[in-house]
Amino acid sequence: MSAHAKLRKHFPGLSSDDEIIEDCSCAYAESTHGVPQQGHLWVTSHHLCFHAKILSRKTQIQLRLEDIKMLEKQNTACVVPNAMLVVTKDNKKYFFASLMHRDQTYEAIQRGMPHEAEAPAASAAPEAEPEPEAPESEPAAAAPEDDEEAKQRAAAAAAEADEERERERTQREEEEARQQQQKAEAEAEEERKRKEKAAAEEKKEKEEKEKEEAARKLRAEEEAQAEEAQAQARKLDEARQAEREREEQQQRQQEEAESQRLAAAKRAQEEAQAQAEEEKKQRAAADEAAAAAAAAEAQRVEKEKRAAAAAQEAQAPKEPAKPAATVRSAEQAQAPVVAQAAKRHHQAAVGGVEGLLQRHQALVIVFGVLFVFVLSRLLF
Numbered sequence: 361m362s363a364h365a366k367l368r369k370h371f372p373g374l375s376s377d378d379e380i381i382e383d384c385s386c387a388y389a390e391s392t393h394g395v396p397q398q399g400h401l402w403v404t405s406h407h408l409c410f411h412a413k414i415l416s417r418k419t420q421i422q423l424r425l426e427d428i429k430m431l432e433k434q435n436t437a438c439v440v441p442n443a444m445l446v447v448t449k450d451n452k453k454y455f456f457a458s459l460m461h462r463d464q465t466y467e468a469i470q471r472g473m474p475h476e477a478e479a480p481a482a483s484a485a486p487e488a489e490p491e492p493e494a495p496e497s498e499p500a501a502a503a504p505e506d507d508e509e510a511k512q513r514a515a516a517a518a519a520e521a522d523e524e525r526e527r528e529r530t531q532r533e534e535e536e537a538r539q540q541q542q543k544a545e546a547e548a549e550e551e552r553k554r555k556e557k558a559a560a561e562e563k564k565e566k567e568e569k570e571k572e573e574a575a576r577k578l579r580a581e582e583e584a585q586a587e588e589a590q591a592q593a594r595k596l597d598e599a600r601q602a603e604r605e606r607e608e609q610q611q612r613q614q615e616e617a618e619s620q621r622l623a624a625a626k627r628a629q630e631e632a633q634a635q636a637e638e639e640k641k642q643r644a645a646a647d648e649a650a651a652a653a654a655a656a657e658a659q660r661v662e663k664e665k666r667a668a669a670a671a672q673e674a675q676a677p678k679e680p681a682k683p684a685a686t687v688r689s690a691e692q693a694q695a696p697v698v699a700q701a702a703k704r705h706h707q708a709a710v711g712g713v714e715g716l717l718q719r720h721q722a723l724v725i726v727f728g729v730l731f732v733f734v735l736s737r738l739l740f
Contacts, residue, residue, distance in 0.1 A: 363380055363383045363402070364380055366400070367380060367383075367402050367404070367409065370409070370411040370420065371402075371407075371409050371411075371420075371422055373422075374404065374407060374409075375406075377405065378404040378405050378406055378407060379404060379405050380402055380403070380404055381403045381404060381405065381468045381471075381472075382401075382402075382403040382461070382464055382465050382468040383400065383401065383402045383403070384400070384401055384459060384460050384461055384465060385398070385399070385400055385401070385458070385460060386398075386399065386400070386401045386410075386456050386457065386458050386459045386460075387399065387412075387456070387457045387458040387540050388410050388412060388419060388421065388454065388455070388456055388457075389455045389457065390455070391453065391455060392434070392443075392445070392455050394455070395543055395547060396457055396458070396540050396543070396544075397412040397414060397417075397419050397544065398412060398414070398458070398537075398540055398541065398544055399411050399412025399413070399419065400412070401456060401459075401465065403465060403468040403469055403472070405472070406424060406425055406426070406472065407422055407423065407424055407425060408421070408422075408423040408424075408425060408428070408446065408469060409421065409422050409423075410454075410456070414544055414547065414548055414551075415548050415551055415552070416551070416555075417551065421454060423446070423448060423454070425469065425472030425473055426472070426473070426474050427448050427449050427450075428446055428447070428448055428449075428469065428472075428473050429447050429448055429449045429451075430445075430446075430447040431444065431445070431446055431447075431466065431469055431470055431473065432444070432445045432447075433445075433462065433466060434455075436457045436458065436536055437536070439532065440529065440532045440533060440536055441462065441529075442457060442458055442459050442460075442462050442533060442536075443455065443456065443457040443458075443459065443462070444456045444457075444459060444462055444465065444466060446469070457536070457540075458533065458536060458537055458540060460533075613738075613739055614739070617735050617738070617739055620735065621731075621735070624728075624731055628724060628727075628728070631724070632724070635717075635720050639716070639717055642716065
């Protein structure tokens with residue numbers, strides 16, 4: 361991925377006319393003594409942008425060049441000249457270290473600062489400062505020929521010293537980068553441990569919450585079961601009470617029915633006794649009537665016999681009186697007729713009484729059936 365694409369990816373809000381002037385790897389720290397974060401720096405036409413991401417820690421800085429008040433070159437660990445301090449108009453400080461091309465980056469930022477645009481003439485003077493070097497080289501050109509070899513040796517020594525300084529600077533930069541990498545790794549390890557600890561604490565807290573929730577649910581279930589058991593016990597007590605009341609009501613109804621039945625039986629017995637007394641009286645009256653009828657019939661027969669005898673005596677010539685035996689035989693001959701007549705009268709009277717008794721018994725049976733039917737309807 362190109363530098364422009366990376367810039368647009370991390371800073372999509374930049375305008376299309378913001379062209380990249382300088383980009384390099386560097387480290388950012390909140391102060392000169394802070395822990396640096398290795399990332400990437402872009403200097404565009406109008407902005408200074410920095411992006412770093414170590415594990416889940418992300419840092420992004422976007423400054424407008426016109427908001428930069430001061431730009432100062434500094435050394436890392438007071439030795440390595442690869443750092444730079446940026447101060448904005450609101451006095452916020454940004455420290456960038458491990459710059460591979462610090463001078464180029466410094467010049468790119470300085471060109472975009474407001475005082476550079478406002479005073480181009482002032483910036484032209486420093487650009488002309490290298491010109492006085494020419495007079496310094498003139499004495500060297502005017503030196504004698506015999507000093508040429510000494511100059512070459514001095515130049516070689518100077519080049520070797522420069523190379524040594526460059527190697528030392530490179531080593532220092534590599535050591536600084538290694539230290540920064542170690543610090544970053546240590547920070548990452550510390551961050552990982554912190555996150556693991558936080559995750560463990562969160563997990564423990566979650567487990568405790570789950571245990572508390574489970575205990576709460578268990579208590580709620582136990583309370584619900586206890587309430588349900590109490591409700592069932594109340595319902596069972598109510599059902600038993602209702603059953604007892606129903607049994608008591610049935611018992612009262614049965615007692616009332618039994619008392620009514622006994623009263624009815626007693627009334628029926630009394631009525632039957634009264635009816636029996638009445639029947640006895642009727643039979644006695646019938647017997648008396650039959651006896652009276654038999655006596656009346658005997659008297660009538662006697663009268664008829666006397667009348668017949670009187671008539672016969674009146675029609676027949678007078679004969680000698682019959683002996684008493686003859687009279688008695690005649691009376692004996694008439695006695696069966698009188699007895700049969702009395703028997704017929706008695707049977708008629710007895711038959712009337714028996715009919716009355718049968719009708720009374722039929723009425724008693726009918727009333728008993730009706731009473732049992734009504735009582736069964738009332739009870740059931």
